[in-house]
Amino acid sequence: MNLRFLETFLMVARLKSFSAAGERMNTTQAAVSSRIATLERQLGVRLFERDMRSVVLTPHGLSALARAEEIVKLVAEFRTGIGSPATLSGTIAIGTVDTIVYTWLPRLLDQMKATYPHVSLDLTVDTSRNIAELIRDGSVDLGILMGPVMDETLQSIEVCSFECAWFASAKLGLPARLELSDVILHPLFAYSKGSQPHQAILRLLEQHGVPSNQARIYNSNSIATMIRLLCDSGGIAALPAPMVEDHPDVARLARINVNVVLPPMRFHVVYGESAANPIPATIARMAQRIAAEFDAQRCAGP
Template sequence: MNLKFLETFVWVARLRSFSVAADKLCTTQASVSNRIATLERDLGVRLFERDLRNVSLTPHGQRALAQAEAIVRMVNDFQRTIGDASNERGTVLIGAIDSVVYAWLPRLIERVKEAYPNVTIDLNVDTSLNLARQIQDGQIDLGLVMGPVVAPHIRNIELCTFECLWIASPKLTLKPGRLAIADLVDYPIFAYSKGSQPHQAVLRVIETAGVDPSAIRIFNSNSLATITRLIRDGVGIAVLPRVVVQEFLETGDLRVLDVDARLPPLNFHAVFADDPGNTLPALIADMAVEIAASN
């Protein structure tokens, strides 16, 4: 039995379209149709019901899908374990959020270059919300995001956890010692992008503190470079992981505030489509786990 035909069957079943599967496999719709027809002939059963608009699995196709996925995955695992990594080729689209870029992304890219010299990386830096959508839409292969991303056929691997701190410039005229949320009302708070986990966490601690939300200005930005520049200039207070501002803490340009409102940690995941044949994103995700653990 032809493994490529099994992989084609899996993609048609997942995407419910011969034409979309053809695009995914970089072939023609006629070739996909021929592969499925041959597979059905070899098995002696119909795998799909077809009409002008829809493609759906027959009962035989439904029973076959899980086994076909397992076979394709085992073959790819075998190739990954035994094969020469330097033979891996292609382009991997990686989406990462700013926090990962600041923490350890350069080390990951160096590791990938060493292990897979013939693999090209396309990098997209964006918010976790946007990257989650792009992963589900198949626009990027691997996301390094605040997760997890809960969706069908999406795999999440835990990477690391960053403690979130209140950060400000020594220039701000805040009272010494321990601070309450009410002590911060004179300055805007920068809390990542609107709708993000840190942004929601700030809203919750303000509500828990009993402070009128309208009394505190919350500014949003998806650029940590912008946020760190503004708070270094004394524009406001930020909610950030230590790793993002470590160099500015060491130089004294920024300091950690002792605020009595604790913020939940940020949990990061490597996220990719759990598809047969999706070898490189899984390999790079494993590398990311090792690098994040050593950070």
């Protein structure tokens, strides 16, 4: 029996789509359909019920799932335990947020390239909420996001935390210290609605008796966008200090000491254990190490 056919079976079962499985495995939908059809002929049972809109495991497919996972897992463990990582190939899908992109993600990608030179990368940059959903539905193999993600089927490991600091456009000429009541006199740039940083700002306003409707809050899922708007349009934002400190436009911003402190942003690496793909667990360990090195270098200073 062809191992690739079992891996394809697991990918279709995970993504519930022949076309999505084809994209993830760098092949065509027709090739995926052919592999599944051949596997079904070899087993003499139907593994999927499929129509134009859905792909669902049959009772035989459900029965085969655990056994296929065990076979593929054993082969993957043999391959990674005995063989060289340099021989592995395929694609890994990673989802992350732009805070990580602008801090230590390039270091992680360099390490991945050195360890897995023949593994391609499919990178998605989005909000933490959206990345969490992509992990849950199997569209990405690993996410680095503000977490944790509360799901017993996923591993969620904290890798770093970034201090949040208040920044304003330098052209506003604001004093170095402000009260929260002064802050809301200016446009307040915040992360997307529903995000942890956005909720933290709303809680601060509530705790200090400031109705949120009195604040002009402009939401964005992009730190780069917020910094650009801060520089050119004025306003105030609470942003992760490491990312702003290394930004090319940092000279156009002023760090403001506000009488309220936002909680740090805590980032987690999140992934699902996969029999067919042991690489995410290895990359998660890489991310932990690289994030720790990044933090140590920051603390050590220039």
